[in-house]
Amino acid sequence: MVARLEHERAGRAAAVAGLASARTANEALERTVAAKRRFLNDLQADLAAVAGAVEPLRARLRLAPPAVSGGSALAHADAAAAILPGPLHLAYALLAGCAQAYPELGVSVGFAAAAAVEGGGGRGRRPSTAGGAAGEPPAVAASSAIADPAPPLVTLTFSGGEAAEEGEGEPPTSPPHPPFTLALRWLPGLRLLSAGPLRPGGGGGGDVGAAATAAAAALRAAFPGDDGASPPSEAASQLLAAGGTADAAAAFAAAFPSTRPDRPSRWVQLLGGLDLRPPAEAGGEAATLPPGALGLMRSQQRAYSVLAALRESC
Numbered sequence: 321m322v323a324r325l326e327h328e329r330a331g332r333a334a335a336v337a338g339l340a341s342a343r344t345a346n347e348a349l350e351r352t353v354a355a356k357r358r359f360l361n362d363l364q365a366d367l368a369a370v371a372g373a374v375e376p377l378r379a380r381l382r383l384a385p386p387a388v389s390g391g392s393a394l395a396h397a398d399a400a401a402a403i404l405p406g407p408l409h410l411a412y413a414l415l416a417g418c419a420q421a422y423p424e425l426g427v428s429v430g431f432a433a434a435a436a437v438e439g440g441g442g443r444g445r446r447p448s449t450a451g452g453a454a455g456e457p458p459a460v461a462a463s464s465a466i467a468d469p470a471p472p473l474v475t476l477t478f479s480g481g482e483a484a485e486e487g488e489g490e491p492p493t494s495p496p497h498p499p500f501t502l503a504l505r506w507l508p509g510l511r512l513l514s515a516g517p518l519r520p521g522g523g524g525g526g527d528v529g530a531a532a533t534a535a536a537a538a539l540r541a542a543f544p545g546d547d548g549a550s551p552p553s554e555a556a557s558q559l560l561a562a563g564g565t566a567d568a569a570a571a572f573a574a575a576f577p578s579t580r581p582d583r584p585s586r587w588v589q590l591l592g593g594l595d596l597r598p599p600a601e602a603g604g605e606a607a608t609l610p611p612g613a614l615g616l617m618r619s620q621q622r623a624y625s626v627l628a629a630l631r632e633s634c
Contacts, residue, residue, distance in 0.1 A: 375430060401431050405470060405506040407513055407592030410609070412474045412504075414591060418623035425627050426479040431472055467560070467575035469505040469582070475518060476502040476627075478538070478634065500535035502630075504591070505582060510556045510575075513592045514548070515539070516582030534634070536581070541633035542626075548576070548583025556584065590622050 401412050416429040479499050503518040517535035540547065551557045551572055560571040576583060589595060596613040 376432065378428075378430065403472060404431060404474065405508070407594055407597075408474055408504060408506040410593055410614075411513065411588070411591035414617065414623040415474070415476065415627065418627055422624065422627070425631050427627055427631065428477045430475045430477070432475060467507055467510055469514065470508045473518075474504040476504070476630070478502075478630065498530045498534050500532070500538065502535055502539070503582065504588060507584065510551075510559050510584065511594070512552065512556055512584045513588045513594065514582040514584045515588040516580075532581070538630050538633045539585075542629040543585060543587050546585045546587055548585040552584055552586045552589050587626055590617075591626060593617060 401409060404412055412429065412431060419425065419427050419429045477499065478501075501518040502515055504513060504515050507514055516539075517532040551560060551568070557568045557572075560575060561568050593609050593613055596609055596616070598610070
């Protein structure tokens, strides 16, 4: 009996010693994992800073966005484009993932500060004064002010195309189209997205003008009947009329004159999921959507449909 108890005591002592050793090893492992996690977090922040620093150069050279480990467009957007407003962030994520999945589309997706868009200062609207522009009622001027975009913007750069040829030794049937860039922007006052040609730096050179013309032509051909000539929602109409004018058409014309390149077309609202968001959340900066909405947008191939239509219209 005594021998049996002694044997059990020795076994328990050995188990206690083993447990103490395992705890020591586990604590050491936890310290190692914590150190590596801190290193990875710091590395991710450093890489995001580097990606943001080289983005202007990548856009200037028209290079494709870098591949993302795991193939997640949302992971790429979260790492480098967290500064974008919610709906614009979602549009960027879907478009960037689609451009990576289908390189044959020849499009690169990026984002930048609100650089000058074709027409000068981005909106292309007449300079504002205390009482509005000459001949423009103050109420209409107030309505147009809520259509001001918020920086930054998302850019879609399409590579140029070659001339289509009729046959060997015969002249081309159509001229080559120049590369062009479209800008997607968030209009917080209207809770809408807009899209239009981008003119970097506001320059007026021939190549830049040709690119802007090509972008405008591609938009007209890709989305016939969806030219952003009217508000895409009743909520936007009421927000435009909030300045005190009962003429919604006049308010919209003041906010989006013919000299303004970007328009609130319906197709760009679909990229931001604005048709699926509850009205109270449409103007928020969070990229949240109702459950299953993101999967629905992917199954509908919204990003691919837009990019393919733009590419085919070139």
